[in-house]
Amino acid sequence: xxxxxxxxxxxxxxxxxxxxxxxxxxxxxxxxxWNDQGYGxxxxxxxxxxxxxxxxxxxxxxxxxxxPADAAAITVNFPRSCLHCDDAPCVTVCxxxxxxxxxxxxxxxxxxxxxxxxxxxxxxxxxxxxxxxAVAGVMKKCTLCVDRIYNENLPEEDREPACVRxxxxxARHFGDFADPDSKVSRLTAERGGFALMxxxxxxxxxxxxxxxxxxxxxxxxxxxxxxxxxxGFAGWLDRMLGKI
Amino acid sequence: xxxxxxVILFTVLSGLGFGFLAALGLGIVQPAGWAAFALWxxxxxxxxxxxxxxxxxxxxxxxxxxxxxxxxxxxxxxxxIAAVATLxxxxxxALSDWLGLGWSRWPGIxxxxxxxxxxxxxxxxYAQLKTVPRWNHWTTPAQFxxxxxxxxxxxxxxxxxxxxxxxxxxxxxVAHWYFGDRRxxxxxxxxxxxxxxxxxxxxSVFDPAHTAGNxxxxxxxYVVGRKHVAKLRVLxxxxxxxxxxxxxxxxxxxxxxxxxxxxxxxxxFAARWLFFxxxxxxxxxxxGKR
Ligand code: SF4
Ligand code: SF4
Numbered sequence: 191x192x193x194x195x196x197x198x199x200x201x202x203x204x205x206x207x208x209x210x211x212x213x214x215x216x217x218x219x220x221x222x223x224w225n226d227q228g229y230g231x232x233x234x235x236x237x238x239x240x241x242x243x244x245x246x247x248x249x250x251x252x253x254x255x256x257x258p259a260d261a262a263a264i265t266v267n268f269p270r271s272c273l274h275c276d277d278a279p280c281v282t283v284c285x286x287x288x289x290x291x292x293x294x295x296x297x298x299x300x301x302x303x304x305x306x307x308x309x310x311x312x313x314x315x316x317x318x319x320x321x322x323x324a325v326a327g328v329m330k331k332c333t334l335c336v337d338r339i340y341n342e343n344l345p346e347e348d349r350e351p352a353c354v355r356x357x358x359x360x361a362r363h364f365g366d367f368a369d370p371d372s373k374v375s376r377l378t379a380e381r382g383g384f385a386l387m388x389x390x391x392x393x394x395x396x397x398x399x400x401x402x403x404x405x406x407x408x409x410x411x412x413x414x415x416x417x418x419x420x421x422g423f424a425g426w427l428d429r430m431l432g433k434i
Numbered sequence: 435x436x437x438x439x440x441v442i443l444f445t446v447l448s449g450l451g452f453g454f455l456a457a458l459g460l461g462i463v464q465p466a467g468w469a470a471f472a473l474w475x476x477x478x479x480x481x482x483x484x485x486x487x488x489x490x491x492x493x494x495x496x497x498x499x500x501x502x503x504x505x506x507x508x509x510x511x512x513x514x515i516a517a518v519a520t521l522x523x524x525x526x527x528a529l530s531d532w533l534g535l536g537w538s539r540w541p542g543i544x545x546x547x548x549x550x551x552x553x554x555x556x557x558x559x560y561a562q563l564k565t566v567p568r569w570n571h572w573t574t575p576a577q578f579x580x581x582x583x584x585x586x587x588x589x590x591x592x593x594x595x596x597x598x599x600x601x602x603x604x605x606x607x608v609a610h611w612y613f614g615d616r617r618x619x620x621x622x623x624x625x626x627x628x629x630x631x632x633x634x635x636x637x638s639v640f641d642p643a644h645t646a647g648n649x650x651x652x653x654x655x656y657v658v659g660r661k662h663v664a665k666l667r668v669l670x671x672x673x674x675x676x677x678x679x680x681x682x683x684x685x686x687x688x689x690x691x692x693x694x695x696x697x698x699x700x701x702x703f704a705a706r707w708l709f710f711x712x713x714x715x716x717x718x719x720x721x722g723k724r
Contacts, residue, residue, distance in 0.1 A: 193507045208631075213641075243646045250643040252720055254625075258635035265640055268629055270720060279564065285501035285511035304500055307493015309653065310510055313435070316565045316623070318717035321649040327493025384630045387716065389622050390564050398630050 194281055198296035201367040202334055203274050203395035204354065205374040205383055209402045210361035213253050213267030217353035217362060221249040221271075221332075224352035229337045230302045231326035246323045248272070248332045249353055256401075266401055269362070271353070272319035272332035273386065273394030274298050280311035280320060280331075288329070296368075296395060297336055302328045316390040339364075367395050435566060436656040437710035440491040445556060446702045448484025449578060451477055452520065452549040453586025458531075459524050459546035461539055463590045470531035476589070478521065478528070485517055509562055513555035520548040553582045560709075567617035568713045573610035577709075580606040581702060584675075588695050593682045596694075600682075604675040607705060611667060618714055618724070628719040639722035654715040655723050666708055674701025 225248060226232045235245035249271040257263045274291075278298050281289045288305035291298045300311075305328040312320040312329065320331045335351035338344060348355060354362040365374035374397070377383065383397035420428045455477040457463065465473045489495045502518070504511040524545035530537035557578035560569040584599035626632015678694035678701075714724045 244648055246649070247644075252629075252639070252643040253641035254629055254631060255638050255640040256631050256635045257638070261635075264634075266629070266631055270643070282507040283510065283559075283562070285504050285508045285514065286497070287500070287504050304497070305494065306497045306500060308501070308510065309491075309493070310559070312649070312653065313563055313715070314565060316628075316716045318650045318654070318720060322493055322653075324649075329493075386630050387623055387627050389627060390716065400630070401634070 194276075194278060194291055195293035198276075198291070198293055199368070200295040201274075201276070201395045202295045202297055202339070202365070203367050203374065203397070204271075204334075204351070205363040205365070205377050205397045205399060206269055207361040207363070207377075207381075207399040208266050208268060209399060210359045211251075211267040211269060211357075212359055212361075213251055214358060215251050216356045216358055217269060218247060218249050218251055220352040220356035222247055224335065224338070225330075225333070229333055230300075231323055231328055231330070233330060234323055234325035236324055244324075246321045246330050248319075248321070248330060261404065261406070264401060264404060269353075270317060270319070271396075272298060272315075272334075273317060273392070273396035274332075274334060276393035276395060277391060279314040279316075279390075279392060283310045283314045285310070295366075297334045298331070299333055299336065300329050300331055302326070305329050316387050316392060317394075334364075367397070435710045435713040435715060436653050437707050438491050440487050442703060442706045442710065444484045444488035445578075446484070446581075446699065446706050447480045447487065448517070449553060449556065449582045450585040450589070450699070450702070451480025451482075451484060452517075452552050453582030453584075454589040455481060455520065455524055455586075456546040456549040456582075457586045457590035457592070459527060459542035459544075459549065461542060462592060465531060466534060467532065470528070473589075474524075474528035474531060481517070481521065509555050509558040513552060513559060516548055516552040516555050520545055520552050523548055550579075550582075553578055564621070565716050566713045567621040567623075567716070568614040569709075570621070571610070571613055571617055573606060573613055576606040577603075577610050577705075581674075581705075585695070585698060585702070588678065588682070588691060588698060591688070591691055593686055593691075597679050597682055600675045600679040600698075604671055607667075607671060607674070610709075614712070621716075623716045623719060625719045625722065628716065642721065650717055651721065655718045655721055656711060657723060658711070660711065663708065663712060666704055670701050670705035670708060672701070674698050674705055677701075 222233055233246040237243050249269060252268040252270060254266045254268055255263050256266055274296055278291055281291050286304045286306055288301045289311050307322055307327040309322050320329050323330050339349050350364045354364045363374050363377060365372040367375055369375060378397045381399040383399045385394045458474060458477055489498050501511055501514045505515050523541050526537055527542040557575040561574040564570050580603035584603045587596040587599050625637040629637055631637050678698040681690050681694040718724045
């Protein structure tokens with residue numbers, strides 16, 4: 191049934207640090223690489239080397255400019271993938287039961303053998319986290335690398351999502367948000383981590399850590415000397431123009 | 435949202451079909467013999483044809499039967515069940531009308547209620563989506579019901595009722611556009627809330643996440659053809675409501691009814707195209723588009 195579990199034992203998810211992310215797309219590539227060869231249908235590409243390439247990705251990195259009212263503009267790299275919402279609308283709209291949220295760890299998954307590719311779940315997701323694969327005709331989404339995180343055939347340090355494992359700046363953190371002492375919970379508390387589009391009522395699990403406050407240039411100790419008084423004709427002009 | 439022809443065909447034709455089936459089930463018209471065969475056949479044809487058109491937009495139509503399973507949470511599943519239940523429930527009444535068997539009309543009344551429920555579930559597939567503010571409003575079900583009832587009344591040859599319902603339909607369309615134009619702002623999703631960076635300052639796209647198209651851009655960030663919206667709205671009102679209404683008021687003849695229904699259908703397609711093409715999904719905010 192595509193009803194949501196009343197409560198999940200764990201809330202596995204990601205804390206993504208917008209301060210540290212450099213927008214290198216390593217996570218995008220690692221995600222595509224891992225999810226192309228194991229879990230479910232491969233992530234197909236259409237016309238990859240042609241004039242109009244297109245393909246299925248579970249994670250994409252945007253880049254935004256933020257212009258504060260009274261400071262210099264900043265650039266923020268912004269990875270976007272499934273937030274494994276507590277009140278996932280993508281699950282409840284699914285007519286076949288293919289979409290579900292796991293009661294044990296809160297991961298939102300698609301059973302590709304039951305999916306009819308109606309696309310309604312992608313319409314219901316505010317975050318664009320689901321893409322219908324053009325070849326397989328079924329819905330693809332982030333699995334939180336469910337085939338890595340519990341995989342005892344992998345060395346311990348590899349038992350985390352491919353995007354987290356590959357990030358060269360450590361901007362992506364994986365953990366259990368239901369545990370207040372987990373790394374992701376502490377990071378969220380310390381850094382003021384936030385949820386995306388709370389007005390959509392989805393209660394996402396993933397959190398984003400905001401860019402840290404940028405330093406402002408200190409006033410130069412020589413600043414008083416800059417207030418050079420003009421003299422002579424230039425000084426007269428300066429005074430006259432000041433009066434107009 | 436991408437105005438997929440299969441979905442436009444489906445919602446318009448099956449809406450009209452179920453509206454007409456409700457009229458037949460209630461016995462508003464009680465044809466007999468081959469006339470019954472033709473009229474019931476038309477109702478079934480429209481309803482089933484629309485449903486079949488809708489399966490062509492599935493990625494895996496071979497598994498469509500699975501969509502009947504999740505009625506507890508999914509409006510799409512409920513729609514499938516309601517549609518099939520309606521068609522089954524009305525079958526004995528249709529048969530009895532055609533062959534003059536004189537069976538009870540009770541299944542017809544239950545079937546009519548189910549037909550209305552089907553129209554309601556179709557509209558809720560759209561109205562439930564918070565992500566598409568324009569649809570997430572009572573004017574969506576109002577518009578779907580008005581279309582089905584007005585179309586059904588026209589096909590059933592109920593001139594006076596049809597005219598009243600066409601006026602209601604016009605009102606529901608205007609209401610949907612009036613409230614729809616304000617919904618996105620009302621819901622309050624912005625690039626600032628989508629990225630969570632709004633508290634820091636004004637957010638704009640610096641670099642796109644990808645330079646080529648993808649499923650999201652094709653399916654949900656459809657921005658083509660919006661510049662003709664005002665003209666299309668007028669066209670939809672004139673063709674779907676005004677002209678059919680005037681025809682019905684002027685002449686009471688089956689040929690006039692047919693002309694009115696055909697004009698109405700063209701208007702309905704225009705209105706439904708607008709319903710999709712104008713609907714903005716909040717995911718567009720990530721791309722700086724709406
Ligand atoms: S981010 Fe989208 S796909 Fe993921 S759980 Fe939330 S609504 Fe569903
Ligand atoms: S595309 Fe698949 S997973 Fe999504 S709602 Fe349809 S059947 Fe469910």
